[in-house]
Amino acid sequence: MPTLEKQIGLNQDYKIDVAEKLNILLADFQIYYMNLRGLHWNVKGRKFFMLHEKFEELYTETNEIVDEIAERILSLGLNPVHTFEGYLKIKTIKITENVSDGDAAVSSVLGNLIELLNQERAILEVASDNSDEGTASLISDLISGQEKLIWMLTSYLS
Numbered sequence: 248m249p250t251l252e253k254q255i256g257l258n259q260d261y262k263i264d265v266a267e268k269l270n271i272l273l274a275d276f277q278i279y280y281m282n283l284r285g286l287h288w289n290v291k292g293r294k295f296f297m298l299h300e301k302f303e304e305l306y307t308e309t310n311e312i313v314d315e316i317a318e319r320i321l322s323l324g325l326n327p328v329h330t331f332e333g334y335l336k337i338k339t340i341k342i343t344e345n346v347s348d349g350d351a352a353v354s355s356v357l358g359n360l361i362e363l364l365n366q367e368r369a370i371l372e373v374a375s376d377n378s379d380e381g382t383a384s385l386i387s388d389l390i391s392g393q394e395k396l397i398w399m400l401t402s403y404l405s
Contacts, residue, residue, distance in 0.1 A: 274334035
């Protein structure tokens, strides 16, 4: 039976490099997920119902994204980080704590999304340069959705 490298046509050094980048993205999505949960639980004010519902929608979507990123790492033949200790060691986005103001909560989400988007663009460039359509497609879809969400959240704060 051919090796995974031969099966999917990507060399091992590249797969290790892109999996490291995907693991950082995975860790940051896990922190983003927890940030959204906290904002969902703690938001207060006149826009509580709208924001409470929106944060729930976002963390539900994020949970699916986490799974897709982990499965992409596995399909590359490597292991996704899967402990909170591991996530905390490699995360780059800030942990949001004790935010209850609606505008501050939305600003926090916006900051997280901008950091994720920057990482995704870097991963997309590496994947495209290495003919890694599987990773490029996943990341491209994430970028498209997040650009729209960034626009909407920016409009909300305007």
